[in-house]
Amino acid sequence: MASAPAPSDPAALRLPGVLSSEQLYLSAHYLARSQESGGAIPWFPGGHTDVWDHVECAMALTVTGLLVPEHAEAARRAYLWLEGGRHPDGGWPAKFRQGRAATELREANHAAYPAVGLFHHLLTTGDTAFAERMWPTVESGLEFVLALRGSRGEILWARSEDGTPGDHALLTVCASVHHALRCGAALGARLGRDRPEWSAAADRLGVLINEDEGLFADRSRFSMDWFYPILGGAVRGGSAKERIAERWDTFVMPGLGVRCVNDQPWVTAAESAELVMALAAMGETEAGVRILRDVQHLRDADDGVYWTGYQFAEQVRWPVERSTWTSAAVILAVDALTRATPGSRVFLHSWEQEPVGV
Numbered sequence: 001m002a003s004a005p006a007p008s009d010p011a012a013l014r015l016p017g018v019l020s021s022e023q024l025y026l027s028a029h030y031l032a033r034s035q036e037s038g039g040a041i042p043w044f045p046g047g048h049t050d051v052w053d054h055v056e057c058a059m060a061l062t063v064t065g066l067l068v069p070e071h072a073e074a075a076r077r078a079y080l081w082l083e084g085g086r087h088p089d090g091g092w093p094a095k096f097r098q099g100r101a102a103t104e105l106r107e108a109n110h111a112a113y114p115a116v117g118l119f120h121h122l123l124t125t126g127d128t129a130f131a132e133r134m135w136p137t138v139e140s141g142l143e144f145v146l147a148l149r150g151s152r153g154e155i156l157w158a159r160s161e162d163g164t165p166g167d168h169a170l171l172t173v174c175a176s177v178h179h180a181l182r183c184g185a186a187l188g189a190r191l192g193r194d195r196p197e198w199s200a201a202a203d204r205l206g207v208l209i210n211e212d213e214g215l216f217a218d219r220s221r222f223s224m225d226w227f228y229p230i231l232g233g234a235v236r237g238g239s240a241k242e243r244i245a246e247r248w249d250t251f252v253m254p255g256l257g258v259r260c261v262n263d264q265p266w267v268t269a270a271e272s273a274e275l276v277m278a279l280a281a282m283g284e285t286e287a288g289v290r291i292l293r294d295v296q297h298l299r300d301a302d303d304g305v306y307w308t309g310y311q312f313a314e315q316v317r318w319p320v321e322r323s324t325w326t327s328a329a330v331i332l333a334v335d336a337l338t339r340a341t342p343g344s345r346v347f348l349h350s351w352e353q354e355p356v357g358v
Contacts, residue, residue: 010063010066011340012338013063013064013331013334013338014334015289015293015337018292018293019292019296023304024064024330024334025064027306027331028060028061028063028064028068028331029304030303030305030322030324030327031060031061031071031074032070034324036049036099038081038084039077039078039080039081040054040078040081040096040099041053041058041078041324043323043325044321044322044323047321048096048097048102049095049096050094051092051110051113052109052176053323053324053325054081055078056113056329056332057328058075058117059075059116059121059328059346060327060329060332061075061328062075062124063343065125066124066341075121076130079114079130079137082114082134082137085101086137087106087144089106089144089163090140091107091110091111091144092106092110092111092141093105093106103161106144108144108145108177109172111142111144111145112145112176112177112180112181112184114134115138115141115142115181115183115184115187116179116183116346118131118134118137118138120183121134122190123342123346123351124341124342128190128191131187131190131191135187135193138187139184142180142195144159145177146197148165148166149201150169152208152212152215153201153207154169154215154216156168156169157169157170169215169217170217171209171229174205174209174216175209175231175234176232177205178206178232178234179231179232181198181199181202182202182233182349183346185199209229209234209235210234210235210239222260223251223259223260223262224271226244226247226250227274228274230243230278230281231274231277231281233352236281236282240282244278244279244282251275252275253267256310256312257269257291257298258271258295264311265311265312266309266310266311267309267312268308268309268310268326269298269306269307269329269330270326270329272291272292272294272295273326273329273330273332274333275288275291276288276333276336277329277332277336277347280344280347281336281348281349285337288336288337292334298310298326304327305327307322307326308321332347335347336348
């Protein structure tokens with residue numbers, strides 16, 4: 001039985017002067033075309049698959065699936081693929097090739113992210129029956145993550161092939177896990193499966209992210225460490241605005257997009273789109289629109305697919321690939337800015353102010 005999602009206008013998935021609805025739906029079609037027969041969505045046709053980026057693609061297809069039935073079905077198949085390939089401890093191998101695990105390393109953020117995707121699916125479609133079907137996948141993934149807690153409540157980044165937990169925690173990973181624990185708890189509440197321990201673990205991560213950033217391994221050269229605490233919902237309000245202002249000039253290249261790292265002349269469309277989602281959560285929509293406009297030089301005009309990045313010193317696209325998750329991030333960023341679908345609330349964190357059942 002499906003409950004009705006909140007009012008939305010999927011046709012409003014557009015940014016006038018930047019991207020039309022037709023252009024975004026064309027980008028989404030690349031994700032569906034890239035999907036393998038078993039349901040996996042690799043980085044590009046013939047490439048490898050990882051669960052985090054696979055879920056990002058499934059969310060984008062869920063957004064466009066409100067108007068394109070084939071996209072909706074591709075999203076469902078992508079989520080159903082998650083039921084297979086799991087390790088007995090609930091995690092997923094960090095890399096798959098043509099449906100087979102290419103490593104037994106299992107990363108925390110990969111195991112956590114299905115909770116974000118499936119909560120997004122429920123908010124967008126209202127399909128509680130599908131959420132019920134996928135609940136064990138969400139639950140086992142988050143329990144795998146919580147088994148990687150360190151002594152202070154931080155989440156160690158991975159479990160190695162032999163089962164040994166990682167020896168450090170990463171800020172971006174913990175920010176993403178914070179988001180996933182919140183989404184998993186909210187999904188559980190809507191299904192009558194309260195998980196207060198997940199909310200408590202997220203609360204603890206939020207404290208660490210805000211008050212003890214030195215606990216995490218230094219990855220400050222990466223722009224993700226700059227904006228992910230906001231994207232994951234741990235840093236908000238005035239603290240979010242201060243954080244963005246502090247390193248804006250370091251990472252944002254006017255007319256080009258957002259650097260992946262601060263020590264290389266390289267912008268990427270995915271980091272640009274994810275910063276846009278963080279800006280949307282802050283209410284900074286005008287800045288978000290500017291960033292998306294700047295990064296359109298990475299869009300292939302022929303088929304609407306985005307190149308991963310651009311090395312602006314050499315003036316070449318690099319790497320020479322068109323990653324599915326990059327196009328997916330752009331679609332989700334536009335949805336966050338326009339609030340065209342109910343799923344946008346996952347990135348705006350607005351569901352947390354709503355009563356259960358909305």
